Amino acid sequence: MSEQDGEGTDPVEVRRVADAAAHIRDAERVVVLTGAGISAESGVPTFRGTAGLWKSFRPEELATPAAFVRDPRLVWEWYGWRRALIAECSPNAAHRALASLALDRPGRCTIVTQNVDGLHHVAAREVATGREAATGGDVSPEPAFPLEVHGAIHRDRCSDCAFVDDAPGPVDATSDLGLPSCPRCGALLRPDVVWFGEALDPNTLEAAMDAAHEADVCLVVGTSALVYPAASVPTVTAAGGGAVIEVNLEPTPLSRSANVSLLGRAGDLLPRILEAL
Ligand code: BV8
Ligand code: ZN
Numbered sequence: 001m002s003e004q005d006g007e008g009t010d011p012v013e014v015r016r017v018a019d020a021a022a023h024i025r026d027a028e029r030v031v032v033l034t035g036a037g038i039s040a041e042s043g044v045p046t047f048r049g050t051a052g053l054w055k056s057f058r059p060e061e062l063a064t065p066a067a068f069v070r071d072p073r074l075v076w077e078w079y080g081w082r083r084a085l086i087a088e089c090s091p092n093a094a095h096r097a098l099a100s101l102a103l104d105r106p107g108r109c110t111i112v113t114q115n116v117d118g119l120h121h122v123a124a125r126e127v128a129t130g131r132e133a134a135t136g137g138d139v140s141p142e143p144a145f146p147l148e149v150h151g152a153i154h155r156d157r158c159s160d161c162a163f164v165d166d167a168p169g170p171v172d173a174t175s176d177l178g179l180p181s182c183p184r185c186g187a188l189l190r191p192d193v194v195w196f197g198e199a200l201d202p203n204t205l206e207a208a209m210d211a212a213h214e215a216d217v218c219l220v221v222g223t224s225a226l227v228y229p230a231a232s233v234p235t236v237t238a239a240g241g242g243a244v245i246e247v248n249l250e251p252t253p254l255s256r257s258a259n260v261s262l263l264g265r266a267g268d269l270l271p272r273i274l275e276a277l
Pocket of ligand 2: 158159160162163182183184185
């Protein structure tokens, strides 16, 4: 919240919004990195914030291969709870602003997300459908689909073979027998997400780093910038002479080096940056 009443009246913030818009307007290519903070206003808990997901659990307990081997039921209980929670969440104005930006610049704006909640895909379809209704023409949502560098929580993956598919329904984690098994090889299924100590999908990671390298501007939204290699996206853009714009509720390790650092809600600041383009 700015010092004055309401958001958007603080002159420093107003200028920074204008600066951010100027950087994006003049950019040939934009890369966006989002984290859990962009989904906070949709009701998806963040990882490290006050009401963060990690508050009741610790990463080592749950988001690691060792945790899954040690206690697959506990891990499935946590992911089942998160899946059910995310199923009730919708994209917010920040997701939609990024989808609009990407649809306005097909092939020149790449969204890289650390989130596994799928809300960028939903926003892309919503904005594209809205544009189709307004213009009567076909609008593909594809340009606004993100690179999901940490996977997707709604998909299952086999812990042994290459089987991957959308999860058919809720997981019964009350007993080992209730845990989902692979229809191909019978091994235990797991959520199709990247755990700590696991390598990211090389193709997705390469595409993200290529986009970061080619970008003139990296817009970083709602991440504590602590988890690597995803957190190196803005560093790659900056190393190539590009500008970094950060939109976050609180300062992060990125804030000091960012060209523009905007402290505030993504759901407020992103639509304002888009309006100022
Ligand atoms: C890898 C998917 C190598 C699962 C996640 C020791 C052992 C092993 C590895 C390491 C190690 N030490 C370091 C590492 C590397 C490790 C790492 O970076 N650790 C960190 C903690 C130091 N990285 C890895 O392990 C990666 N793999 O290195 O593999 C390798 C190579 C080859 C072969 C084998 C191995 C894998 C990392 C991926 C882990 N998976 N998620 C799941 O979701 O369950 S990470 C998890 O953190 C989420 O994906 C999340 O997105 C990500 C980052 O967190 P944030 O998104 O930033 O969320 P956070 O809550 O932290 O911050 C939110 C921010 O938003 C806050 O700043 C808040 O102020 C702000 N905010 C809140 N509300 C709003 C807002 N901003 C704006 N508006 C609002 N309304
Ligand atoms: Zn299998």
